[in-house]
Amino acid sequence: MxxxxxxxxxxxxxxxxxxxxxxxxxxxxxxxxxxxxxxxxxxxxxxxxxxxxxxxxxxxxxxxxxxxxxxxxxxxxxxxxxxVQRGLERLGHAGRARTGARVVAVTGSVGKTSTKEMMAQMLADQGRTHASVASYNNHWGVPLTLARMPRDTEFAVIEIGMNHPGEIEPLARMARPHVAMITTVAAVHLEAFADVAAIATEKAAILDGLEPDGTAILNTDIEQADILRDKARSVGATIVEFGTRAKDYHLLDVTVTGDKTIARATVHGEPLLFKIATAGQHFAMNGLGALAATTALGADAAFAVLSLGRWSPYRGRGVREVIHMDAVEPDHDLILLDDAYNANPTSVAAALEVLAGTDKGRGRRIAILGDMKELGPQGAAMHAALADLPAMAQIDMVHCIGPLMGNLHTALPTAKRGQHAQDSTALLAILRRVVHGGDVVLVKGSLSMKLGEIVDAIRKMGHGEPEFATQDNE
Incomplete structure (x- = not known):
């Protein structure tokens, strides 16, 4: 073609x-x-x-x-x-202009890539769908995605990210979404922003790109929800809210069992039950917002729920794998929670909740955590504060990688205090001494910390190729 x-x-x-x-x-x-x-x-x-x-x-x-x-x-x-950059942007503008696709754009401090993938799967089951690859969400990723969009695309899902002020609006105007979703606002990229309110203002700039009569899908559980609402009203958008306090898409409760997440909600007062084929309460919230966005885009809601039930995350973003450490002893299986692609205080807290809720059998719950980058002057305190998270009570051992994670290492109780390594290479050298069969192991950190090397090493500790435990489509 x-x-x-x-x-x-x-x-x-x-x-x-x-x-x-x-x-x-x-x-x-x-x-x-x-x-x-x-x-x-x-x-x-x-x-x-x-x-x-x-x-x-x-x-x-x-x-x-x-x-x-x-x-x-x-x-x-x-x-x-x-x-060349300007040429790519013009190619992206032209690619967007020549298609009749219904477009949804998503941003947020946490969860935008997973939510984008959820929406892509739901929409792909209902029409020709084009979506951002991986995390192609910046000044070259968005125009590249648009330039790659086939003319006959029916649905498009565009992820938009940022790490400095003023980045989102031009990308949103290039994407021209009919629906724009903000997953959440959190303390991320604080090196470039005065506070979380400033981050919310930047995230809300995605609404500047909405087509006339567009729809804003907003998370009402965040403290900065009014900033998002005010922006949506100022651009004349229809507001659809999701969250535990929302009237439109209201999350009632979430049950995590094994490698599944089951959520109960109401949609405009009507009951809704949906499943996701991976563990994590945060996935339920993102899934509810994704359902709101795809429905606003024109997708069939019932079919979207079925499609969502088959979604599971990619490697590096919370995927759960079973590593067979012994060919004949299933009690020696290691459960790996691969969340090594990125990290910030909100996403680390969510990942630790998943670890705390995972059955450890005869083994231990172990967290291997790398530095969270771009947190500015508050970085040291934010790392230390992880020790006070409720989930930490259920975790047996925490190994820390990087100078910033040294603050968490110091703040941890002695019984939970594992190794502190300056980089991934240093921990790799002793990995077989700190991770054993039967353990449940979470690996999470900012991408530059290269915790993917730890994940790969754990996979290689197993017998043969790992069996993914997130593919049950029930």
């Missing part, structure tokens, strides 16, 4: 096309580039122009560049623009 012709891409970007090429996809990374992709030579840690020759050798249809790079033939298939 042709996504962009040379002529259409040139018209969209205002650039000059060399050759009569047609692209079936858009890529920014030669490692994942597929034959037929338009390679976008962004300047990031490395200059993408240095990889154009490699991209063309791998079968790229063309490359979006500012000039003919060294080692590339003068007549190579190219799209030459003044600025």
């Amino acid at each position: 042709t996504l962009w012709t040379a002529r259409a891409a040139a018209e969209a970007t205002g650039g000059q096309a060399q050759g009569d090429w047609a692209a079936s996809g858009v890529s920014i990374d030669t490692r994942t580039l597929q034959p037929g992709d338009l390679f976008v030579a962004l300047r990031a840690a490395r200059d993408g122009h240095d990889f154009v020759a490699q991209a063309l050798d791998k079968g790229a249809a063309a490359a979006l560049v500012t000039h003919v790079p060294d080692g590339v033939a003068p007549d190579a298939p190219l799209l030459i623009v003044d600025d």
